[in-house]
Amino acid sequence: MPKDDTKNYKAIKEACLRYLMRREHSQQELVQKVSAKGFVKQDVEQVIGELIEQGLQSDARFAESYARSRVHKGFGPLRIQAELQQRGAGKYPFDMAVEDIAGSWQELLEQVYSKKYGNKPILDLREKLKRCHFLQQRGFPNELVQHLFKKLSL
Incomplete structure (x- = not known):
């Protein structure tokens, strides 16, 4: 050489x-x-x-570390998956990050919602759509968001 x-x-x-x-x-x-x-x-x-x-x-170690930091910041699975894909580590599982921190994606979603909106009531459809959009932008799937709003309306 x-x-x-x-x-x-x-x-x-x-x-x-x-x-x-x-x-x-x-x-x-x-x-x-x-x-x-x-x-x-x-x-x-x-x-x-x-x-x-x-x-x-290790891309696997990177994916876990990255996902853990994003979960701590309140981001959902769709957003984290897209960001990992952009960084070349999209094929590695990262669900254990949310399990360690929040318990489940639904629990994390509820924490994010609660932190942002607290106990403020939803006054109209426009406000509900605005809140849905916020959660979807954070990377939470529509099914989880809809489940949250059903739970809130009880």
């Missing part, structure tokens, strides 16, 4: 490790961030492949 390749390899590995020390990153994120520093994408992918083999980078 020529001297430049060894120096390049070390620089790429150091850049990857710096990112991974701050927080978990998906393989796709690492490739994008390190390649943006001017390194050849193929070399970056090779180094990341070695990091994966060593257990230093």
Whole structure:
């Protein structure tokens, strides 16, 4: 291996490790961030492949960590799934994050609703639609939202 390749390899590995020390990153994120520093994408992918083999980078670990942080912020499964897909880690399950934090998606939905609206009554259809839209934007499926409003109207 020529001297430049060894120096390049070390620089790429150091850049990857710096990112991974701050927080978990998906393989796709690492490739994008390190390649943006001017390194050849193929070399970056090779180094990341070695990091994966060593257990230093894991898309599954990233997905769990990311989902956990989004659940803490009150986001639903549809939104989290879409965001993971964008980051290249959409094929990993993340339901355990909500189970640990809120118990279920329905319970998380109720917590988010309660935090935003408290005990304020729904005065008209327009207000109900506005609240539905808010919850759907947060990534909660329509079925869960409808179930919540049925429960509230009892």
